[in-house]
Amino acid sequence: MTTPITRFAPSPNGPLHLGHAYAAIVAHDRAMAGGGEFLLRIEDIDGARSRPDLADAFRADLAWLGLNWREVPPQSTRIDTYRDALTGLMALGLVYPCVCTRTDVARAATRMGPDGPVYPSTCLRRGVPPGPDVAWRLDMEQAAELVGDLTWRDERRGVQVARPALFGDVVLWRKNAPASYHLAATIDDAADGVSVVTRGADLFASTHVHRLLQVLLGLPEPVWHHHRVLVEADGRKLAKRRGADPIGDRRRAGEDGRAVAAELRCALFDTGISLSEYLDTPL
Numbered sequence: 001m002t003t004p005i006t007r008f009a010p011s012p013n014g015p016l017h018l019g020h021a022y023a024a025i026v027a028h029d030r031a032m033a034g035g036g037e038f039l040l041r042i043e044d045i046d047g048a049r050s051r052p053d054l055a056d057a058f059r060a061d062l063a064w065l066g067l068n069w070r071e072v073p074p075q076s077t078r079i080d081t082y083r084d085a086l087t088g089l090m091a092l093g094l095v096y097p098c099v100c101t102r103t104d105v106a107r108a109a110t111r112m113g114p115d116g117p118v119y120p121s122t123c124l125r126r127g128v129p130p131g132p133d134v135a136w137r138l139d140m141e142q143a144a145e146l147v148g149d150l151t152w153r154d155e156r157r158g159v160q161v162a163r164p165a166l167f168g169d170v171v172l173w174r175k176n177a178p179a180s181y182h183l184a185a186t187i188d189d190a191a192d193g194v195s196v197v198t199r200g201a202d203l204f205a206s207t208h209v210h211r212l213l214q215v216l217l218g219l220p221e222p223v224w225h226h227h228r229v230l231v232e233a234d235g236r237k238l239a240k241r242r243g244a245d246p247i248g249d250r251r252r253a254g255e256d257g258r259a260v261a262a263e264l265r266c267a268l269f270d271t272g273i274s275l276s277e278y279l280d281t282p283l
Contacts, residue, residue: 004036004196007189008062008069011043012054015246016061019200019230022264026227027198028067029265038067039192042074045184047177050076057248064247064257072192075184082179085187085217086136086172094143094216095172097134098123114205118168136173140165143216152211154204155196155225164212166205186210190219197222200229 006027010020031038040062044050055074062069089095100108100122109117124139143164150162172183179187189197197207204226214221251257 002195004031004034005039005193006031006036006196006198007039007041007072007192007194009041009043009185009188010058011046011049012051012058013046013049015054015248016058017244017246018264019244021061021065021247021261022230023198023200023227024062024067025065025261025264026225028069030196030198030225036195038069039194040069040071041188041192042071043184043188045075045079045178061247061251061257064251065261066258067261075178075188078184078188078191079178081187081191082173082184085183086179089138089172089216090136092146092216094139094146095136096124096139096169097128097130098137098169098171099128099134113167115167115170118166119170121169124169133175135171135175137169138172140167140169143212147212147215150211150215152207152221153223154207155223157204157226160207162208162211164208167209170209182206182209182213186213186219187217189222190214190217195222196225198225198227201226202229 008020008024008027010016016024028038030036040059042055042058044052044055059071086095098119100119104122105119106117108120108122110120111118119137121139123137128134151159152162153159170182171180174180178184188194207224207226211221213219247257247260250260
């Protein structure tokens, strides 16, 4: 059996909250259970939203929780690698430039996918020329035809048939920033030797696209482990943009981080309870 190498890959665009803590603990414990290694990777290519100072807070939070890790290079040092991958896909004729906005996509879409309205290949049909202000999309129909049938395995749900066409022509290179999540995360996990990709069940469907990209780019296939996510009382995922309480506040207030981690392990593994239920769960 392959030694498990997992990773936690936060973006420094806001402080870590309990949902992040749970994700980090799942990845850490999955690696430790198999005598493996837990990695920290800072995903800092989100333009002006990325705040370098938050990376230090992330490290302090993880140490407070009692986790041990090895840090790998941040995404900002890997942009040339992403660009090389895009160039390779260009050479295969599998990507095309796009000038459509989110509003354009929403207006033109005829179906919904896991990420929202599915792009109807408008710029592919129009033959939009390359330029400095374009995004680059994957020609999903051609890519899927090239690789044929694919599967992938999740440790909790077993073997899955890859269905990347659910997403339509996904963006691989953004207009105002480097590589998209799909491209960057796929390349990074391979470069870091990640053998078990742990992440929230809300990203389960994204794996269909990532498996396709692995084959197109000649990257190794890991195993995936999609865990439950910590949710608000109304069922929505705990999120920075909705003001989830930073765990750094609890760290600075002198709480015992290892006790918080122990609570998360006991209360949340395989239960998917809400934040309000978690906060009412006694030690």
